[in-house]
Amino acid sequence: MAFITLTTDFGTKDHFVGAVKGAIYSELEDAKIVDITHEISPFNITETAYILKNSYKSFPKGTIHIIGVDSELSEENKHIALELDNHFFVCPDNGLISMIASEIKPTKIVEINIHDRIESSFPVLDVFVQVACFIARGGNLTVIGKEIKAFKKIIEIQPKVNQLENQIIGGVVYIDNYGNVITNINEKMFQEVGKGRDFVISAKKHTFTKIFSKYNEVATNKAYNNQQYEGHKLALFNSAKFLEIAIYRSNLDTVGGANSLLGLEYRDTITIDFINESKKDFTILT
Structure with missing residues (x-):
């Protein structure tokens, strides 16, 4: 049984959160999905980092955290998956991981490369869910991306x-x-x-x-x-x-x-x- 958390700026009025949960259950019927929050201020990376740093450790080791804030794919905003402190994070490489990784370094980081097979304007639904479910089944990170050594850092967090x-x-x-x-x-x-x-x-x-x-x-x-x-x-x-x-x-x-x-x-x-x-x-x- 996999624990998967969701942290987004989607709010709860629209269909986005429900669609993401439905996609996870379609892949993993016995998944345990926990909402950390969907009320992040829109595109607020620093707020996301603070909330995640102070919530992820409360979950069991092996929990997979999907983070959907400022997640649109671009040359400057890659998608990454990483293992850190016996937890997994699937998120954009926009600096939000900086606060979490300020004291504990990631064990492995990969740049997600399954986008070649998926055209999407909703990457949390179409990409992050697939990656999270793959990890939940015991998949190795290097299968879904090439290993990289660094992630984007944002100075204002420090x-x-x-x-x-x-x-x-x-x-x-x-x-x-x-x-x-x-x-x-x-x-x-x-x-x-x-x-x-x-x-x-x-x-x-x-x-x-x-x-x-x-x-x-x-x-x-x-x-x-x-x-x-x-x-x-x-x-x-x-x-x-x-x-x-x-x-x-x-x-x-x-x-x-x-x-x-x-x-x-x-x-x-x-x-x-x-x-x-x-x-x-x-x-x-x-």
């Missing part, structure tokens, strides 16, 4: 560290259902660069000098109901270990989320400045 290691420059890669703003700065980088130093996180005109371990830590006064703290801003490392800027008990219909209340959007710059001991006497505004 934060930068300045030469003096006093600053991390990152950006917003995802805004979740609560309006929480997720950056590409992970906890490991923060600890390695910061080395325990004081810091200032800057997000547009807003600054943070403390990172909480969970959301309700912001509600420090037990004399008040937690609802008294609704609307308080905070920074924390989320369950995926990425720096997140949030609004406590945010509700997009009432209180608002960090994206709307703080004016933060996808690709906005987020910086962390670390303070050397000799400079600790200056005033930090919070």
Whole structure:
């Protein structure tokens, strides 16, 4: 029995998701199909990468992940299949694999070459499904494509560290259902660069000098109901270990989320400045 996941920007109004599932079942009647999401912002590669990085590991080893975002075939946008961390990915080579493969390198990558036999304007249905089902039957990747050594990388997924290691420059890669703003700065980088130093996180005109371990830590006064703290801003490392800027008990219909209340959007710059001991006497505004 094969587990096959689907991650696309198709939405659920149209027939696309149903057609893909039907094609898989036509090939593998006992397949287990799981929707990771079909609500990726159209053509948003960075958002796709973040969601996949933080979901694929929850599935059993050997799971096949079909990724249908910006998947139209072109000279610049090849189709690839790869094995990474005992999982298989069938996707366009548009950089979305960069975040997943930033710490774990693929075991094998092939450029899919079955397009010569298939003319299609819907490659997820006509090509990716065939490749995924072939892998599910135990097929070797090299049968469906020539092996390659590298995949396309997108720079914006990776934060930068300045030469003096006093600053991390990152950006917003995802805004979740609560309006929480997720950056590409992970906890490991923060600890390695910061080395325990004081810091200032800057997000547009807003600054943070403390990172909480969970959301309700912001509600420090037990004399008040937690609802008294609704609307308080905070920074924390989320369950995926990425720096997140949030609004406590945010509700997009009432209180608002960090994206709307703080004016933060996808690709906005987020910086962390670390303070050397000799400079600790200056005033930090919070």
